Amino acid sequence: MNGDVVIDVQGLTKSFDGRVVVRDLSMQVKRGQIYGFLGPNGSGKTTTIRMLCGLLTPDSGHGTCLGYDIITQSVLIKRRVGYMTQRFSLWQDLSIRENLEFVARVYGLDKAKERVRTAIERLGLKGREEQLAGNLSGGWKQRLALGACTLPEPELLLLDEPTAGVDPKARREFWTEIHHLAADGLTVLVSTHYMDEAERCHEIAYIAYGRLLAQGTVDEVVAAAHLTTWTVSGEDLNELSEQLEKLPGIDMVAPFGTSLHVSGRDAEKLNRAIEPFRKDKRWRWKPDEATLEDVFIDLMSHAEDNF
Amino acid sequence: MFGRVSAMFVKELLQLQRDRITFATMIAIPLIQLLLFGFAINTEPRNLPTAVLMQEDSDLGRSILSGLRNTAYFDVRRVAHSEAEVDHMLKSGDVLFVVEIPAGFARAVRRGETPALLVIADASDPVATGSALGALETAVTMALLRDRGLPAVVEGTKLFEVLQHRRYNPEGSTQLNIVPGLLGTILTMTMLIFTALSVTREIERGTMESLLSMPIRPVEIMLGKIAPYVVVGFLQALLILVAGVFIFDVPVIGNIWLLALLTTLFITVNLSIGYTFSTLAGNQLQAIQMTFMFFLPNILLSGFMFPFAGMPRWAQWIGEALPVTHYLRIVRGILLKGATLSDLGIEALALFGLMLVAMTIAVTRFRQTLD
Numbered sequence: 001m002n003g004d005v006v007i008d009v010q011g012l013t014k015s016f017d018g019r020v021v022v023r024d025l026s027m028q029v030k031r032g033q034i035y036g037f038l039g040p041n042g043s044g045k046t047t048t049i050r051m052l053c054g055l056l057t058p059d060s061g062h063g064t065c066l067g068y069d070i071i072t073q074s075v076l077i078k079r080r081v082g083y084m085t086q087r088f089s090l091w092q093d094l095s096i097r098e099n100l101e102f103v104a105r106v107y108g109l110d111k112a113k114e115r116v117r118t119a120i121e122r123l124g125l126k127g128r129e130e131q132l133a134g135n136l137s138g139g140w141k142q143r144l145a146l147g148a149c150t151l152p153e154p155e156l157l158l159l160d161e162p163t164a165g166v167d168p169k170a171r172r173e174f175w176t177e178i179h180h181l182a183a184d185g186l187t188v189l190v191s192t193h194y195m196d197e198a199e200r201c202h203e204i205a206y207i208a209y210g211r212l213l214a215q216g217t218v219d220e221v222v223a224a225a226h227l228t229t230w231t232v233s234g235e236d237l238n239e240l241s242e243q244l245e246k247l248p249g250i251d252m253v254a255p256f257g258t259s260l261h262v263s264g265r266d267a268e269k270l271n272r273a274i275e276p277f278r279k280d281k282r283w284r285w286k287p288d289e290a291t292l293e294d295v296f297i298d299l300m301s302h303a304e305d306n307f
Numbered sequence: 308m309f310g311r312v313s314a315m316f317v318k319e320l321l322q323l324q325r326d327r328i329t330f331a332t333m334i335a336i337p338l339i340q341l342l343l344f345g346f347a348i349n350t351e352p353r354n355l356p357t358a359v360l361m362q363e364d365s366d367l368g369r370s371i372l373s374g375l376r377n378t379a380y381f382d383v384r385r386v387a388h389s390e391a392e393v394d395h396m397l398k399s400g401d402v403l404f405v406v407e408i409p410a411g412f413a414r415a416v417r418r419g420e421t422p423a424l425l426v427i428a429d430a431s432d433p434v435a436t437g438s439a440l441g442a443l444e445t446a447v448t449m450a451l452l453r454d455r456g457l458p459a460v461v462e463g464t465k466l467f468e469v470l471q472h473r474r475y476n477p478e479g480s481t482q483l484n485i486v487p488g489l490l491g492t493i494l495t496m497t498m499l500i501f502t503a504l505s506v507t508r509e510i511e512r513g514t515m516e517s518l519l520s521m522p523i524r525p526v527e528i529m530l531g532k533i534a535p536y537v538v539v540g541f542l543q544a545l546l547i548l549v550a551g552v553f554i555f556d557v558p559v560i561g562n563i564w565l566l567a568l569l570t571t572l573f574i575t576v577n578l579s580i581g582y583t584f585s586t587l588a589g590n591q592l593q594a595i596q597m598t599f600m601f602f603l604p605n606i607l608l609s610g611f612m613f614p615f616a617g618m619p620r621w622a623q624w625i626g627e628a629l630p631v632t633h634y635l636r637i638v639r640g641i642l643l644k645g646a647t648l649s650d651l652g653i654e655a656l657a658l659f660g661l662m663l664v665a666m667t668i669a670v671t672r673f674r675q676t677l678d
């Protein structure tokens with residue numbers, strides 16, 4: 001086994017009731033990396049993460065997680081992986097402290113009480129440890145869930161949309177924490193819908209309709225898309241947007257605040273299409289770098305929809 | 308107003324239709340239960356398990372034996388040869404009835420001395436044995452007259468006398484039977500409900516995903532979930548027993564520690580069965596329905612409401628598969644008869660076996676993934 005590859009899976013496929021949800025997915029994640037997992041709703045992110053930690057059995061495909069087979073050795077994987085579920089799934093009728101102590105005992109940690117106390121302090125939950133988990137606000141629930149899955153000192157964290165519905169400050173603190181953990185050698189696979197979070201990852205993977213469409217660093221993913229992008233500013237952008245969308249050579253038109261992003265995969269066709277509009281005095285055209293979001297929206301609109 | 312009610316009505320109907328198992332049980336269960344209990348329950352007991360104690364070997368003794376075998380009331384299972392054997396059979400509940408033919412009986416009958424025919428009835432269930440006592444005298448007299456051609460008796464005189472001995476409950480008090488029965492059925496109901504919801508609750512609240520992602524095995528989850536209720540069940544049993552002794556004058560003849568031990572076993576069996584339902588059910592409603600489906604035969608076919616001996620064979624076999632049937636024998640045996648572990652060994656083993664079966668099903672059927 002290669003000690004530096006923590007997740008190494010090939011050809012994972014999973015279907016529910018005859019509908020393929022994850023199709024032929026392969027990926028590698030190296031130790032100490034923060035790996036972002038992006039994709040539209042229902043694209044199979046949660047399903048993939050569940051397959052990695054043994055909560056779902058893939059229909060076909062194979063691979064290892066921390067060097068253990070994901071199909072036959074899921075018990076060993078569970079001991080070393082912290083999984084934070086998309087939906088809060090700790091016990092709402094237990095207090096913060098009781099939830100954490102339960103986790104500590106199930107993992108057979110020594111000095112459970114002490115560890116729980118330090119975890120509570122580290123999470124900034126001191127003073128509320130007797131509060132029932134069910135009564136916490138959304139952001140605090142996330143914090144508790146992260147505390148619970150890091151408590152057993154796992155080697156790999158699988159975080160499923162850990163910052164959905166969390167305020168910007170808490171989100172920033174959360175990511176600082178994640179980077180600290182990664183610096184200590186922890187590997188993190190994190191799914192998210194936020195572009196700024198994607199840019200904080202060492203590498204990202206983009207999945208749509210069960211297929212992995214792009215993989216690599218943010219720069220690599222943007223470069224591989226070969227998107228030529230123009231930014232347009234001026235008046236009557238709505239009208240312009242409606243006209244541009246119909247033209248061949250233009251793959252994506254998206255409003256960005258007071259300007260418009262116009263992209264196409266074929267630079268020549270794109271330029272030809274916008275030629276007549278560039279003469280119009282109402283608009284100012286400026287060549288621009290494609291953003292990650294441009295790339296994702298483009299990838300998504302070209303991936304086949306299997307709903 | 309009407310629009311909103313009908314909106315609610317349609318929504319409930321759709322949800323009901325989606326839960327196929329619940330829907331099916333609503334139709335099937337009443338029908339199955341009706342047929343099952345309709346045919347099984349018989350308030351006039353027949354085929355009472357009976358032993359004959361032969362203190363002499365005579366032709367009259369043999370015709371009494373065959374006479375008893377010819378009636379529907381008695382099922383002569385054993386021919387005993389000593390008092391000790393008879394004691395054990397009664398204590399363990401193997402037989403409810405013993406007919407003793409004393410030494411010198413045949414000679415005394417022939418001489419017209421009207422000897423005594425001794426009958427020992429297990430009166431711990433007075434309903435079961437009550438009507439059979441009356442039938443006994445007629446059956447024996449008929450047999451003797453037919454087989455042996457004894458002189459027809461003169462009006463008002465008898466060939467022999469029946470000497471009744473009601474054991475364990477000489478006054479025929481029904482409470483001595485009901486209280487142990489209630490102990491068993493109340494424990495069954497409460498224990499089943501405690502665990503029947505334990506797994507489905509985790510699934511419905513979404514906490515199952517957390518639990519499954521942790522390194523804990525199904526058997527560990529099961530034991531951890533059952534254990535606290537063993538204590539609760541034990542306290543409940545204690546409460547019922549104390550009330551039974553002080554309010555209903557139920558005697559405690561046997562060893563109280565043996566009763567405590569076997570009660571703990573019985574509690575654990577029911578908790579395991581409840582837990583098994585919980586792993587089989589898809590949601591809480593299904594789990595509750597399974598519990599009730601299981602609870603009804605526990606009341607009706609266990610010998611609690613109706614005498615066990617009166618049920619047809621197949622219903623008795625169903626009864627043997629229910630924990631409360633065995634526990635009733637244990638409680639009646641220890642409280643009223645002073646039975647020991649050697650008398651109750653089979654019942655204890657049966658409970659243990661049922662527990663193992665339930666736990667095995669629960670552990671193997673426990674879904675370890677979310678598939």
Ligand SMILES: Nc1ncnc2c1ncn2[C@@H]1O[C@H](COP(=O)(O)OP(=O)(O)OP(=O)(O)O)[C@@H](O)[C@H]1O
Pocket residue numbers: 016017021039040041042043044045046047048086677678
């Ligand atoms: N247990 C299940 N049974 C049937 N279908 C399922 C099940 N779990 C997931 N699916 C389907 O699989 C698809 C992928 O779901 P998944 O939860 O993996 O998506 P996701 O990428 O995590 O989406 P989101 O960003 O909304 O969380 C969805 O269409 C979903 O309806």
Ligand SMILES: [Mg+2]
Pocket residue numbers: 045046047086160
């Ligand atoms: Mg998801």
